[in-house]
Amino acid sequence: MNREEKSKINKDLRSLKVQIRRKEKKEKSDIKWIIKIFIIAFIISLCMSFIAELTLPKVPLFIGILIVILFILIGVLFDMIGVSVTAADEKVFHSMSARKVKGANIAVKFKKNADKVASFCNDVIGDICGVISGSAGVTIALSLSNILKINTFLISLIVTALIAAFTIGGKALGKSFAINKANIILYKFAKVISYFYKGK
Numbered sequence: 001m002n003r004e005e006k007s008k009i010n011k012d013l014r015s016l017k018v019q020i021r022r023k024e025k026k027e028k029s030d031i032k033w034i035i036k037i038f039i040i041a042f043i044i045s046l047c048m049s050f051i052a053e054l055t056l057p058k059v060p061l062f063i064g065i066l067i068v069i070l071f072i073l074i075g076v077l078f079d080m081i082g083v084s085v086t087a088a089d090e091k092v093f094h095s096m097s098a099r100k101v102k103g104a105n106i107a108v109k110f111k112k113n114a115d116k117v118a119s120f121c122n123d124v125i126g127d128i129c130g131v132i133s134g135s136a137g138v139t140i141a142l143s144l145s146n147i148l149k150i151n152t153f154l155i156s157l158i159v160t161a162l163i164a165a166f167t168i169g170g171k172a173l174g175k176s177f178a179i180n181k182a183n184i185i186l187y188k189f190a191k192v193i194s195y196f197y198k199g200k
Helices: 001-056 061-087 092-098 106-112 114-148 152-180 182-194
Strands: none
Touching: 001 061, 001 092, 001 114, 001 152, 061 152, 061 182, 092 106, 106 114, 106 182, 152 182
């Protein structure tokens, strides 16, 4: 083995070590993020579940239905945002940011952290909306059972199935739209966030 080949091997080894160190740093960062998102999800879910358990049994049937619809729509909306963040083209937002377009710099930050933003939108917000929808569904089922004098178990099955169907169907429709309109959805979301957060 000549000197040139040894030099090439050493260069490849150094490059490999750098890649391993970067991967290790990323894995440590991912673990911190997982712990952080776990704590955030736990606290938000706990608070929302507590509020739901206290208030939902006392609300009228009509209000219970509105709450279910509202949280299904919120779940679908944030699912669309999560999908659009992963599907959007980052170059578009760099160009917009260079022209000082409001919200474009935040869109770039979201895109650079697409996995975390998508996880928060799809998993954390989505699961919380699912919990609230489920709790409201129980309230609706009990109210309908008392009004219609029908077995509570049967009504609960039908209400739960309808909530699941509307949630899944809405998210399926939303995903298709989000993929096709990823850039505009991410921009609109980032623009709204820019009114509350002044990114540099």
